[in-house]
Amino acid sequence: MIPGKFEYHVPADVGQAAALLRHYDGEAKILAGGQSLIPMMRFRLAQPEHLIDLSKVPGLSYIEERDGHLAIGALTTESELEHNATIRDRYPILKDATDVIADPLVRNLATVGGNIAHADPANDHPAVLLALRADVVATGVDGHRVIPIDEFFLDTFVTGLEPDEILTEIRIPTAKSGTGSAYLKLERKVGDYAIGAVAVSMVVRDGVIAEAGVAMTNVSPYPVRAVQTEAALVGRPATAATFAAAAETASQECEPSGDNRGPEEYKRAVIRTLAERAFSLAAERAN
Amino acid sequence: MSKVPVSMTINGETYSGDVEPRMLLVHFIREVAGLTGTHIGCDTTSCGACTIQLDGMPIKSCTMFAVQANGHSLKTVEGLATGAEMHPIQEGFMVNHGLQCGYCTPGMMMTSLALLAENPNPSELEIRTAISGNLCRCTGYVNIVRSIQYAADKMREPELAAAGQGD
Ligand SMILES: Cc1cc2nc3c(=O)[nH]c(=O)nc-3n(C[C@H](O)[C@H](O)[C@H](O)COP(=O)(O)OP(=O)(O)OC[C@H]3O[C@@H](n4cnc5c(N)ncnc54)[C@H](O)[C@@H]3O)c2cc1C
Ligand code: FES
Ligand code: FES
Numbered sequence: 001m002i003p004g005k006f007e008y009h010v011p012a013d014v015g016q017a018a019a020l021l022r023h024y025d026g027e028a029k030i031l032a033g034g035q036s037l038i039p040m041m042r043f044r045l046a047q048p049e050h051l052i053d054l055s056k057v058p059g060l061s062y063i064e065e066r067d068g069h070l071a072i073g074a075l076t077t078e079s080e081l082e083h084n085a086t087i088r089d090r091y092p093i094l095k096d097a098t099d100v101i102a103d104p105l106v107r108n109l110a111t112v113g114g115n116i117a118h119a120d121p122a123n124d125h126p127a128v129l130l131a132l133r134a135d136v137v138a139t140g141v142d143g144h145r146v147i148p149i150d151e152f153f154l155d156t157f158v159t160g161l162e163p164d165e166i167l168t169e170i171r172i173p174t175a176k177s178g179t180g181s182a183y184l185k186l187e188r189k190v191g192d193y194a195i196g197a198v199a200v201s202m203v204v205r206d207g208v209i210a211e212a213g214v215a216m217t218n219v220s221p222y223p224v225r226a227v228q229t230e231a232a233l234v235g236r237p238a239t240a241a242t243f244a245a246a247a248e249t250a251s252q253e254c255e256p257s258g259d260n261r262g263p264e265e266y267k268r269a270v271i272r273t274l275a276e277r278a279f280s281l282a283a284e285r286a287n
Numbered sequence: 288m289s290k291v292p293v294s295m296t297i298n299g300e301t302y303s304g305d306v307e308p309r310m311l312l313v314h315f316i317r318e319v320a321g322l323t324g325t326h327i328g329c330d331t332t333s334c335g336a337c338t339i340q341l342d343g344m345p346i347k348s349c350t351m352f353a354v355q356a357n358g359h360s361l362k363t364v365e366g367l368a369t370g371a372e373m374h375p376i377q378e379g380f381m382v383n384h385g386l387q388c389g390y391c392t393p394g395m396m397m398t399s400l401a402l403l404a405e406n407p408n409p410s411e412l413e414i415r416t417a418i419s420g421n422l423c424r425c426t427g428y429v430n431i432v433r434s435i436q437y438a439a440d441k442m443r444e445p446e447l448a449a450a451g452q453g454d
Contacts, residue, residue, distance in 0.1 A: 001330050008291060008308035008354050031355075038350045039332050041309075051308070053355060103420025105335055105398065108344050109351070190419040191333060 003041035009052045014060070014166055017052050018141045022164035024050045030166060031055075032075060032114035035106050036123075060113075060168060063087065069135075069171040074113025078102070081112060091172065092285055093181035093201060097128045100183075103191040113167045116152070119159045119222065122193035126153060126223030128183055129170065130215035131199035137169035138162070146171070153223045178203050178210070180286025184278040185217065186270050188261065194218040195261045196270040198250065198278040202233060204286040209233045209242070214275075219254035219267055228253045229275070238283040247275035293357040297322060298366030308354050313337045315353035316363060324364040324393045328422070335421035338394035339363050345401040347420070364393035367400070375441040376400055376434070385434030387425035394421050399435045407443055409435070 009028075011017040021028055028050035031037060040046040054060065060075035063084050070091060072081070081087050082098040101124050102110060115125040116136070129136075129149050136147045138161055152160045161167060175181075185197035197217035203210045212233040214226040232246035256267035293315070294303040302320040316325050316339065327349055328336030337349040340362040367374035376396050379385060386392045395418060402409060402417040409417070414435050415428070423431060 002311070003309045005307065005309055008352070034352070034355070035332065035350060038311075038352070042330055055355060103335075104417060105338060105345055105347050105420035106332065106350075108346050 001042045001044075003038070004044055004047040006048055007050050009050060010056050011052060011054075012056055014057055014139050014168060015141070017054060017057060017166055018139060018164055020050070020052050021166070022141050026163055028052055030117070032111040032117075033077065033109040035102065035110040036114060036118045036120065054166075065090075065174060068174050070174060072112055072170045072172070074117075074167045074169060075111050076113075078107035078110045078112065078115075079104070082107065090175050091132075091181070093128055093132065093183045093199060093282075096183035097124045097185075097199070100124065100185045100187065100197075106191070112170060116170070117159060117161065117167045119153050119155075119157050121156060121220055121222050122218045123223075124183070124185065124194065124197060124217055127197060127199040127215035127217045129172070130223060130225045131181070131183075131201045131213035132172045133201075133213050134173075135171040136167055137171065138165040139168040140165040144168070150225060156222050158222070176203055178205050178286055180204060180282040180284065182278045182281040182285065184274045184281070186274060193261075196254070196256065196267050196274060198271060198274045200275075200278045200282045202238075202279075202282050202286060204238045204283055207237055209236055209238050209283075214246075214250065216250065216254050216271060216275075218261075219256040219271060221255065226250055226253050233279070238286070240280065243276050243279035243283070246279060247272045250275040291354055293353055295353075295356050295358065296360045298362055306353050308352060310353045311349055312339075312351040312353045312356050313348040315356070316348060316361070319353075322363050322365050326390055326393055328390060333422065334391070335394040335398065335418075336391055338397045338421060340397055340401060343401065343404065345398045362397070362400075364396055367396060374400075374438075376403070376438040378441065379434035379437035380431075383430050383433040383437055385426065385431045391421055391423040391425075395423065395431055399438065402435070403439055403442060407446075408439055411436075 029048040031051045031053045060073045062073040064071050078098045087094045115123050134149045147160050181201035183199045186195045194217045196219050200214050202212040212230045214229045229250040232249040236242040251268040251272035254271050256264050258264045290305040304319045317323050326336035328334035332350045339348045
């Protein structure tokens with residue numbers, strides 16, 4: 001199918017891109033990898049009047065550890081994350097996630113910034129970044145601001161970005177010693193969105209879970225941290241019994257709805273199993 | 288909404304035209320450049336029949352606008368053979384029955400080409416992972432995997448022969 005008509009803009013820097021967003025006030029959309037936006041435009045679920053292509057904006061594609069965090073430029077592609085040594089060695093949860101996002105061809109174009117700016121509860125990065133307690137950097141005509149990830153996802157497809165703001169960077173706190181993380185997803189086939197998935201990052205000290213971040217994919221109207229499940233982990237010993245009990249909490253805390261990926265009860269069972277496995281894998285990696 | 292000029296290199300030749308920004312790259316390739324080897328198999332970015340290489344990277348050309356490829360260098364299935372001589376990947380698909388209806392084949396071959404450029408001796412798992420965005424409704428994939436292994440072996444022949452001579 002053919003998308004609706006639009007005018008195409010190719011700004012040379014972030015300032016120009018933000019100025020265009022402001023000028024077209026709600027009529028324009030950013031085009032990053034296009035792997036969510038173009039499919040939506042082909043179904044006319046999105047019909048922006050103006051597209052602002054960021055491909056000629058330099059300096060938005062990088063993966064760097066600095067100032068106490070891992071900084072990821074918004075235009076970094078899933079393939080770049082997938083093949084990055086720092087990610088593989090120090091942030092295994094991100095590697096777990098990129099490996100199961102879409103397929104290798106889509107991953108060559110899809111960007112991390114686009115994955116979260118889209119705010120689709122079916123996308124995989126939101127849960128991962130919630131579990132990691134990341135920050136998001138938004139840049140507008142008047143400068144930058146940092147949005148904590150907990151304040152970023154407001155509703156289905158709705159973020160805390162202002163209409164004239166561009167997501168420019170994602171900041172993940174540097175992994176402390178004793179940190180283990182994992183992302184486990186069940187999908188019907190490669191390239192499908194999650195039936196359910198669980199993201200966890202935990203700090204284990206002397207056998208006790210000192211900190212935990214947990215979030216889930218495609219089992220709530222919008223991406224949100226699973227605070228009850230986190231509470232079921234923190235302060236408890238990193239043992240199979242703790243993980244089983246916390247996984248039970250996760251299966252209660254999520255809010256799946258039945259669809260062609262399965263009924264609600266099935267999804268709760270999937271979450272219970274994935275959560276238990278993700279918690280033990282994260283604990284194993286913490287050592 | 289006015290048309291915009293675009294120009295790109297496909298298989299070493301320059302193709303230019305004035306297009307609507309909403310024109311998908313696959314339509315530019317098939318209808319403006321007239322290279323109909325690249326197929327369209329779905330509306331949902333699922334099948335990979337439209338796979339081409341953009342600056343050496345395999346992508347789905349149905350999920351990019353032609354204007355985004357302005358100034359870039361593309362390769363399509365028509366760019367594989369040298370005159371009448373088939374590329375080892377094409378030969379591999381022929382010898383191993385890597386195709387039946389052939390609809391997925393151009394995309395499969397463009398993905399394989401990129402895989403072998405990056406990883407000249409892939410394992411079966413690496414091959415299956417690489418082609419996981421390309422769907423085939425006919426073959427069951429076994430012969431596609433064999434075709435790619437054949438191509439990998441053939442493309443490494445000169446290197447293996449040189450190593451052999453060194454013994
Ligand atoms: C077949 C298929 C399977 C997929 N499977 C999965 C999957 O399993 N898991 C998953 O997580 N994703 C999946 N995706 C989605 C894919 O990962 C998306 O491409 C990605 O989520 C969006 O990134 P993008 O760069 O393509 O964004 P685009 O499509 O370019 O943009 C998406 C939205 O975000 C906005 N946007 C993009 N970048 C910015 C920015 N820097 N600042 C402000 N706004 C911005 C755009 O305006 C648009 O509204 C799949 C896609 C396809 C086609
Ligand atoms: S035509 Fe199916 S993925 Fe492009
Ligand atoms: S040969 Fe028919 S789809 Fe692959």
